[in-house]
Amino acid sequence: MENIKLSIDKAFGFVSEQAVAGYKAQVDDANAALHNGTGKGSDFLGWLNLPSSIDEAHLQDLEATAKILRNNCEVVVVIGIGGSYLGAKAVIDALSNSFDWLLTERKSPVVVYAGQNIGEDYLYELQELLKTKKFGIISISKSGTTTEPALAFRLLKTQLEEEQGKAAAQKLIIAITDKSRGALRTAATQEGYKTFVIEDNVGGRFSVLTPVGLLPIAVAGFDIRKLISGAVTMEAKCGLETPFEQNPAAQYAAVRNELYKNGKTTEILVNFHPKLHYIGEWWKQLYGESEGKENKGIFPAAVDFTTDLHSMGQWIQEGERTIFETVISVKESNYTKVFPHSEENLDGLNFLAGKRVDEVNKMAELGTMIAHVDGGVPNLKIELPVLNEYYLGELLYFFEKACGISGYILGVNPFDQPGVEAYKKNMFALLEKPGFEAETKAIKARI
Numbered sequence: 001m002e003n004i005k006l007s008i009d010k011a012f013g014f015v016s017e018q019a020v021a022g023y024k025a026q027v028d029d030a031n032a033a034l035h036n037g038t039g040k041g042s043d044f045l046g047w048l049n050l051p052s053s054i055d056e057a058h059l060q061d062l063e064a065t066a067k068i069l070r071n072n073c074e075v076v077v078v079i080g081i082g083g084s085y086l087g088a089k090a091v092i093d094a095l096s097n098s099f100d101w102l103l104t105e106r107k108s109p110v111v112v113y114a115g116q117n118i119g120e121d122y123l124y125e126l127q128e129l130l131k132t133k134k135f136g137i138i139s140i141s142k143s144g145t146t147t148e149p150a151l152a153f154r155l156l157k158t159q160l161e162e163e164q165g166k167a168a169a170q171k172l173i174i175a176i177t178d179k180s181r182g183a184l185r186t187a188a189t190q191e192g193y194k195t196f197v198i199e200d201n202v203g204g205r206f207s208v209l210t211p212v213g214l215l216p217i218a219v220a221g222f223d224i225r226k227l228i229s230g231a232v233t234m235e236a237k238c239g240l241e242t243p244f245e246q247n248p249a250a251q252y253a254a255v256r257n258e259l260y261k262n263g264k265t266t267e268i269l270v271n272f273h274p275k276l277h278y279i280g281e282w283w284k285q286l287y288g289e290s291e292g293k294e295n296k297g298i299f300p301a302a303v304d305f306t307t308d309l310h311s312m313g314q315w316i317q318e319g320e321r322t323i324f325e326t327v328i329s330v331k332e333s334n335y336t337k338v339f340p341h342s343e344e345n346l347d348g349l350n351f352l353a354g355k356r357v358d359e360v361n362k363m364a365e366l367g368t369m370i371a372h373v374d375g376g377v378p379n380l381k382i383e384l385p386v387l388n389e390y391y392l393g394e395l396l397y398f399f400e401k402a403c404g405i406s407g408y409i410l411g412v413n414p415f416d417q418p419g420v421e422a423y424k425k426n427m428f429a430l431l432e433k434p435g436f437e438a439e440t441k442a443i444k445a446r447i
């Protein structure tokens, strides 16, 4: 069976193969530190052997819970922010019909999201829409105290209870949170919601293969067993037993650190498949929160090609030469669409007649890679044989493992995110949250 494949040869005009190979000892140490729990943040390594440790009872519980929501809801609102929604959205978007919400003959509820912003219009419009739908809620927050999802949950819980009555609403709300701490846990215990636990040792951005990602993905009708099976394969392929040269996570971590050392301070994750947009968003959080600290770290950006070649393409081709690209390429489309011949040939496109649309896309991909490398942008490539649950599982785990190794090579703790607190403190001070009196006074004096 094929696996996802990493190619790094198009970086070698910019950094030497020898220099990348020179990371072997460092990478092996980093990988060993992860597996032995001897590195920074070692109390957050629950994701490391997670795929292979998921048991049948847990899967059945997830599937049975998903079935209840699938049978009773037209819409399921996933409430969460950052790692508490991005993984689910990334996988669901990657696997769904591009026009999912317009499909009339539905087998699965429409999954929508809330708590990932504080948009008043967004929440108003969502609640108006939900007045006409049978809906359920999956409320996800590891801390159980994050403002954005807590705010959305209060609004939607109230709406569901008012529309359905408290007893019916209780059966349509699932909480995924800490086993004992936080306001969401308190509410779940008090109201009697079905809950799933996010273990202490799994950080939000590494939680896609916990119920945080798995339950919404199962609700959307996708096969979480195949997703996990792909992740299990990658867990083995990126494990300690695989030598540096054959370990894709080790190779990716090494080459991106060497590029960074040589002034490539921004990595752009590129896709040529519109369904992968949110894989880019998930990846940005994974690498941004893990590596961006102590005044260092590659800045993670993402683009959708060919769309963004007509907006960001100019900058990438000729702007500051501090970037490199990592292209996610999908080898085989799931469907076939052949470009037709036209007698009039008014658009001059008969040279494409008989070709598949994907062939045009692949030539755009190849042409872009050559142009960008010529323009001074190193290119890495990750190829998925096809877009399905299994290869997405491989991809997610590959990125997680590489992130842990890469963060250790950089010398940071890849598993904390102290910098995220600064805005929260100011927001609470400005909103005059009880307990923030001194901060309120101080910040008000500055504005």
Ligand SMILES: O=P(O)(O)OC[C@H]1O[C@](O)(CO)[C@@H](O)[C@@H]1O
Pocket (backbone or CB within 6 Å): 081, 082, 083, 084, 140, 141, 142, 143, 144, 145, 146, 149, 204, 205, 289, 417, 420
């Ligand atoms: O699941 P929680 O605790 O609501 O946190 C959501 C997100 O917020 C952060 O803690 C940052 O504020 C992320 O690390 C996390 O994914």
